[in-house]
Amino acid sequence: MVIQMVFENEVIKEIIEKYRRIWAIGHAQSVLGWDMEVNMPKEGITERSVAQGELSVMQQETLLAPKFVELVNKADGLEGLNEYEKGVVRVLKREIRISSSFPPEFLRELSETTSKATAAWTEAKxxxxxxxxxxxxxxxxxxxxxxxxxxxxxxxxxxxxxxxxxxxxxxxxxxxxxxxxxxxxxxxxxxxxxxxxxxxxxxxxxxxxxxxxxxxxxxxxxxxxxxxxxxxxxxxxxxxxxxxxxxxxxxxxxxxxxxxxxxxxxxxxxxxxxxxxxxxxxxxxxxxxxxxxxxxxxxxxxxxxxxxxxxxxxxxxxxxxxxxxxxxxxxxxxxxxxxxxxxxxxxxxxxxxxxxxxxxxxxxxxxxxxxxxxxxxxxxxxxxxxxxxxxxxxxxxxxxxxxxxxxxxxxxxxxxxxxxxxxxxxxxxxxxxxxxxxxxxxxxxxxxxxxxxxxxxxxxxxxxxxxxxxxxxxxxxxxxxxxxxxxxxxxxxxxxxxxxx
Amino acid sequence: MVIQMVFENEVIKEIIEKYRRIWAIGHAQSVLGWDMEVNMPKEGITERSVAQGELSVMQQETLLAPKFVELVNKADGLEGLNEYEKGVVRVLKREIRISSSFPPEFLRELSETTSKATAAWTEAKxxxxxxxxxxxxxxxxxxxxxxxxxxxxxxxxxxxxxxxxxxxxxxxxxxxxxxxxxxxxxxxxxxxxxxxxxxxxxxxxxxxxxxxxxxxxxxxxxxxxxxxxxxxxxxxxxxxxxxxxxxxxxxxxxxxxxxxxxxxxxxxxxxxxxxxxxxxxxxxxxxxxxxxxxxxxxxxxxxxxxxxxxxxxxxxxxxxxxxxxxxxxxxxxxxxxxxxxxxxxxxxxxxxxxxxxxxxxxxxxxxxxxxxxxxxxxxxxxxxxxxxxxxxxxxxxxxxxxxxxxxxxxxxxxxxxxxxxxxxxxxxxxxxxxxxxxxxxxxxxxxxxxxxxxxxxxxxxxxxxxxxxxxxxxxxxxxxxxxxxxxxxxxxxxxxxxxxx
Missing domain, CATH: 1.10.1370.30 (Neurolysin; domain 3)
Structure with a gap:
């Protein structure tokens, strides 16, 4: 059986529509990351890191927006989803679960600690x-x-x-x-x-x-x-x-x-x-x-x-x-x-x-x-x-x-x-x-x-x-x-x- | 006189803090645009255009967010701003004015027309x-x-x-x-x-x-x-x-x-x-x-x-x-x-x-x-x-x-x-x-x-x-x-x- 349209359910379609923004931020993040490794002049790092940080926060906010989470939860309770649609729900529930697990203070502490630890590691090595x-x-x-x-x-x-x-x-x-x-x-x-x-x-x-x-x-x-x-x-x-x-x-x-x-x-x-x-x-x-x-x-x-x-x-x-x-x-x-x-x-x-x-x-x-x-x-x-x-x-x-x-x-x-x-x-x-x-x-x-x-x-x-x-x-x-x-x-x-x- | 801190007013400082997100989206857009001209493999265009479109909308939404606009208007009425701060207000008022001028239907029509016109121009030439x-x-x-x-x-x-x-x-x-x-x-x-x-x-x-x-x-x-x-x-x-x-x-x-x-x-x-x-x-x-x-x-x-x-x-x-x-x-x-x-x-x-x-x-x-x-x-x-x-x-x-x-x-x-x-x-x-x-x-x-x-x-x-x-x-x-x-x-x-x- 060939399924031409992989997403047929209306709730899933709405999720996919809204998800495009999360995807777009991810796309931008990937281009920024690739450019950083391959092309970026050395001193570009200051502005690049700030941009990446802002985009991360934006992506998380979009993923955890109450309306989006509600939509995913609604889809999770639906009967008769096809394999693709079930996959969408599984992946998003997992992303939402992980992304909402950590309080902002913890993420900040982790980010600061790993920056300093990386500097310490470089010197130690x-x-x-x-x-x-x-x-x-x-x-x-x-x-x-x-x-x-x-x-x-x-x-x-x-x-x-x-x-x-x-x-x-x-x-x-x-x-x-x-x-x-x-x-x-x-x-x-x-x-x-x-x-x-x-x-x-x-x-x-x-x-x-x-x-x-x-x-x-x-x-x-x-x-x-x-x-x-x-x-x-x-x-x-x-x-x-x-x-x-x-x-x-x-x-x-x-x-x-x-x-x-x-x-x-x-x-x-x-x-x-x-x-x-x-x-x-x-x-x-x-x-x-x-x-x-x-x-x-x-x-x-x-x-x-x-x-x-x-x-x-x-x-x-x-x-x-x-x-x-x-x-x-x-x-x-x-x-x-x-x-x-x-x-x-x-x-x-x-x-x-x-x-x-x-x-x-x-x-x-x-x-x-x-x-x-x-x-x-x-x-x-x-x-x-x-x-x-x-x-x-x-x-x-x-x-x-x-x-x-x-x-x-x-x-x-x-x-x-x-x-x-x-x-x-x-x-x-x-x-x-x-x-x-x-x-x-x-x-x-x-x-x-x-x-x-x-x-x-x-x-x-x-x-x-x-x-x-x-x-x-x-x-x-x-x-x-x-x-x-x-x-x-x-x-x-x-x-x-x-x-x- | 040397002004060490260019932004001293609290309202302006809050604006600058919030503006960082708009800046970050602009940074990402520039990297995406540069990469498109310099590096992108041909077929990357489909996904790149969608990402750029989403980022534009996000940037506009952030600029026109009622709280941000309110803050800029508040700053506009303040006495005693320094030259830098006045510049911030002027630039943002102009950006907000231009960005809020066009109804979404008009922008969509313009974008569709210019795409088709560009194709027609290429053929005509x-x-x-x-x-x-x-x-x-x-x-x-x-x-x-x-x-x-x-x-x-x-x-x-x-x-x-x-x-x-x-x-x-x-x-x-x-x-x-x-x-x-x-x-x-x-x-x-x-x-x-x-x-x-x-x-x-x-x-x-x-x-x-x-x-x-x-x-x-x-x-x-x-x-x-x-x-x-x-x-x-x-x-x-x-x-x-x-x-x-x-x-x-x-x-x-x-x-x-x-x-x-x-x-x-x-x-x-x-x-x-x-x-x-x-x-x-x-x-x-x-x-x-x-x-x-x-x-x-x-x-x-x-x-x-x-x-x-x-x-x-x-x-x-x-x-x-x-x-x-x-x-x-x-x-x-x-x-x-x-x-x-x-x-x-x-x-x-x-x-x-x-x-x-x-x-x-x-x-x-x-x-x-x-x-x-x-x-x-x-x-x-x-x-x-x-x-x-x-x-x-x-x-x-x-x-x-x-x-x-x-x-x-x-x-x-x-x-x-x-x-x-x-x-x-x-x-x-x-x-x-x-x-x-x-x-x-x-x-x-x-x-x-x-x-x-x-x-x-x-x-x-x-x-x-x-x-x-x-x-x-x-x-x-x-x-x-x-x-x-x-x-x-x-x-x-x-x-x-x-x-x-």
Whole structure:
């Protein structure tokens, strides 16, 4: 059955009509944010922050306007809504609930604390002086716990924080996921490192390149993927690559160029392409509505990781891009596509999460999850953390940071007050392997398709099972409906074993 | 006396506090507009237009909120406000008056008509078929007249339209200005063309260049001017060069590169720099307030034309940039700085306004002013216009357009519904010569300063007399206070005579 008009109910139509203003402010916020990362001259920050702050308040006021809330509550009691309409009600009820949870004084305190904590973190990291940051970390964890209380939870305060980033996710679920992962993946990692068949380093890591050449390579790859550059998308440069969407018709990615170790810029571009594709393949009938756009951080990351790990780190992808590299990186002639593959698939325990390979990556997240959990749920204080961090790192990866900058001070997340965010990275990584296995079952010639740049059926498969649903269903329900099961670490473990053993 | 706090009155302070939201929406609108011209992928337009429309409505609602209007009215009756505070009241009363003049149905009709008229104009121009556009032009003039009625006027409906773009400007004033100009400048132009000493063309017009090289030239020139690239400004590329400001600390210009006739990109960059400088040199204490920013289109254009004509077309500027050109345009070795000067100062009657030189430019505006005036004030219809256009063109410049595209269909302004805008171009051009003469009186070594790239005293002079006042005083009062007289064509006529005869 084809539903031409997705919104038929009169109350829902009125909601959609009013929601356009909330959407418009969000659109403006995204453009302001993108511009800030990509273009803004340095001193523009003062005025930009004030504008962003005002727009946030306006957006919240519009969302929480009594008439709008009343309309959403009215819609919530209606019988016979279709799936799209139910999705609208669910998304808006959730947004209203979260947005109305926090008293303004709390938000102000949080905002001031995170600004100061970020400054303290920057200095602490630079000077490798943890004591400068520790009191701020305690303060932030205290506020996060207070925030959890405002939001409400059934079992653990940490549940409320997890739900903010991944709707419906609980501490118990993440516990179960990581327990299985630690139990089964740790021996695999140990075996990989023991056997020494998988390279721990590669001469291509040292190869220098000219930015213009790698820009051409990235654009060629994106062209093979069918990325609608100039039509519905752009690629730009920013220190921390990201994807942003201003709607369905304008989705932009960024990448970075370090001038050395070219797999970083390629895999980062491919990763962001995965995020962008999710937004580009939204159902156009959802335009301007609350069900448009990726449903959660975990599902979004599953899309980026699918393109990065399942496609970008495959041997067929190495074969596919080899001629493009030959044209833009003359030194590549001394290497084969298999060398590229090996270089893209190094396994090497490293202190820094953002440098981690496919196998060790989840252990970095596990470590952070364990610490966040005990800080929030058990009240462990900042002063005890470095020791716990280092012990856990040694236990998981067999290496012990020699500095705080290489250890507990490496991520900006906690200074920003984002607690409960890290697990979504692992959810995405695990799901990407899961989606990969499902797809290969439906598409036995998946590898050939990658090798021959036949990406349309791959994109179509993702659209039909994930993208086209936008935010209609909460993430768990989406997975159940499309795949008959939720996040299951077994697929990722099988993927790693098959790849490396 | 140094006033540290510019806003001291409690009512004004409350206004400024509330105005921040209006400012923020304006900031967002500017970023959205800039991005649309410079970066946006093609299909992004659908969502961008909706967002811009919503933001406009929000901005209007915030400005016209009864409590805000009441506050402004209350402030209007207060005694003892300082100059800054009076400026705030004046600007806001004007904004409120204009913004509340038009009924929503009228604005909707205008917006629909101009969209359709723009499409019709594009087709008409392409096919050189005036009849396709004529009915739309009548419709637009009818709406403009209706708009004038809503705004109110004392003498002529056209006065109301002129005031929209240049506060306080009247038909009688523009008449007087152009009468003098036509009477005195026309014989000068005739003499220039007769004597033939001033070049009508130059081989450098045909010189091709590589975009990257001219980008370097423009950046070097901007560096000499002290343009804070990367710190508080940017230069980008767009088909129609423009300047935009997101506040005092982020002012951006664009330019264009045609690959030939390099004076176009240089003079366009220098022109936009003049606009940008006006915004960059605002008093920082006005930040987020209604008195921040250039006061009118005419005054703004006087700044851009000052840099373009008085500096950019001077012989000293040709000497200053000669070494920069030598480095990036090898063919320049066959020419002297004097050749550059001659090339920058060609006088040649042309059909197209945007291609016009300093002497003929104002005649293009005069022509448009005459037609707008009779359409609005006397109800002349579109069908009679091409003949009137061509006759007037022949009378003023001695050439008669052979196609509509070269004549009446060349500008987009009327299709956009901007009637009463053109005269501000001439006001700016005349004022630039006026300002140039005042400055040279104060600074007898002006030419040496340009030759030696000593731009700081020039910028300081402009700051002290024009920029630092923001929008405190209406344009006429600003001119009276700083220079003791209003727009006076005599200066421009003297400037042209001195330069060309």
């Amino acid at each position: 630079e000077k490798n002086d943890y004591d400068k940051f520790a009191p701020w970390l305690d303060k932030i964890m205290e506020l996060a716990k207070k925030g959890a209380d405002y939001l409400g939870y059934e079992k653990y305060p940490y549940d409320a924080l997890l739900d903010l980033f991944e709707e419906g996710l609980t501490t118990d679920e993440v516990n179960a996921m990581f327990e299985k992962l630690e139990k089964e993946l740790k021996p695999v990692l140990d075996r990989i490192l023991e056997e020494g068949k998988v390279p721990r380093e590669h001469p291509l890591e040292k190869l220098e390149y000219k930015r213009e050449n790698m820009e051409k390579v990235n654009k060629e790859i994106l062209k093979l993927f069918g990325f609608p550059l100039g039509k519905r998308s752009r690629i730009d440069i920013s220190p921390h690559p990201f994807t942003t969407e201003f709607g369905i018709k304008d989705v932009r990615i960024t990448t970075r160029y370090e001038g050395i170790d070219f797999r970083r810029t390629i895999l980062s571009t491919v990763h962001e392409f995965g995020h962008a594709l999710y937004e580009l393949q939204q159902d156009e009938r959802f335009m301007f509505s609350p069900i448009r756009g990726g449903v959660s951080l975990g599902i979004h990351e599953s899309q980026s990781r699918f393109w990065e790990n399942i496609i970008g780190r495959s041997v067929e992808f190495a074969e596919l891009i080899y001629p493009i590299l030959q044209e833009n990186l003359p030194e590549i002639k001394d290497y084969t596509p298999r060398d590229i593959y090996n270089y893209f698939n190094i396994v090497r325990p490293d202190f820094i999460r953002t440098e981690a390979d496919v196998v060790t990556y989840n252990f970095h997240i596990l470590l952070r999850f364990k610490l966040e959990k005990i800080m929030i749920n058990e009240g462990i204080k900042a002063k005890d953390l470095p020791e716990l961090w280092n012990d856990e790192m040694e236990k998981l990866l067999g290496i012990r940071p020699k500095s705080y900058a290489d250890g507990i001070l490496q991520d900006i997340h906690w200074a920003h007050g984002t607690i409960g965010y890290f697990p979504t990275y692992s959810i995405g990584t695990l799901l990407s392997a899961q989606i990969g296995e499902y797809m290969m079952k439906d598409m036995p010639d998946f590898g050939d398709k990658v090798r021959n740049a036949e990406f349309e059926p791959i994109k179509e498969w993702l659209r039909e099972r994930v993208h086209k649903y936008g935010s209609i269903y909460p993430p768990k329900e989406l997975l159940q409906r499309s795949f008959g099961e939720g996040v299951n670490p077994e697929y990722f473990i099988r993927y790693v074993k098959a790849k490396y053993l | 392409e096919k050189n078929d005036y009849d396709k556009f004529a009915p739309w032009l009548d419709k637009i003039m009818e709406l403009a007249k209706k708009g004038a009625d809503y705004l109110g006027y004392e003498k002529y409906p056209y006065d109301a339209l002129l005031d929209l773009f240049e506060e306080g400007l009247t038909t009688d004033e523009v008449n007087a200005m152009f009468e003098k100009l036509e009477k005195e400048l026309k014989p000068v132009l005739d003499r220039i063309l007769e004597e033939g000493k001033v070049p009508r063309e130059h081989p450098l017009e045909k010189l091709e260049y590589k975009r990257e090289n001219m980008e370097k030239v423009n950046k070097e020139i901007l560096k000499l001017f002290g343009f804070p690239l990367g710190k508080r400004s940017r230069i980008d590329i767009s088909p129609h060069p423009f300047t935009t400001e997101f506040g005092i600390k982020d002012v951006r210009i664009t330019t264009r590169y045609e690959g030939i006739d390099f004076r176009r990109t240089i003079l366009s960059t220098v022109h936009e720099f003049g606009h940008a400088l006006y915004e960059l040199q605002q008093d920082e204490r006005f930040m987020f307030s209604p008195i921040r920013g250039g006061v009118s289109l005419g005054i703004h254009e006087s700044q851009s034309r000052f840099w373009e004509n008085i500096i950019g077309r001077s012989v000293e500027f040709a000497e200053l940039i000669y070494p920069i050109l030598q480095e990036n345009l090898p063919e320049i070795k066959d020419y002297t700085p004097r050749d550059i000067y001659n090339y920058f100062n060609i006088v040649r009657p042309d059909f197209i306004r945007t291609e016009a030189d300093v002497v003929t430019y104002n005649f293009h505006i005069l022509l448009r002013f005459k037609l707008e005036k009779i359409m609005i004030n006397e109800g002349i219809k579109a069908k009679d216009l091409p003949e009137l256009w061509n006759d007037e063109m022949e009378k003023l410049l001695g050439i008669r357009p052979k196609s509509y595209a070269d004549g009446i269909l060349q500008d987009i302004h009327w299709a956009h519904g901007t009637i009463g805008y053109f005269p501000t171009y001439s006001i700016g051009t005349l004022l630039s010569a006026q300002i140039g003469e005042y400055m040279m009186k104060d600074m007898p070594d002006f030419g040496d300063k340009v030759r030696n790239a000593e731009f700081e005293p020039i910028k300081e002079w402009l700051r002290e007399r024009v920029h630092k006042y923001g929008s405190i005083y209406p344009p006429k009062e600003l001119l009276q206070r700083s220079f003791g007289e209003g727009v006076n064509p005599e200066y421009f006529i003297r400037y042209v005579k001195a330069k060309y005869l």
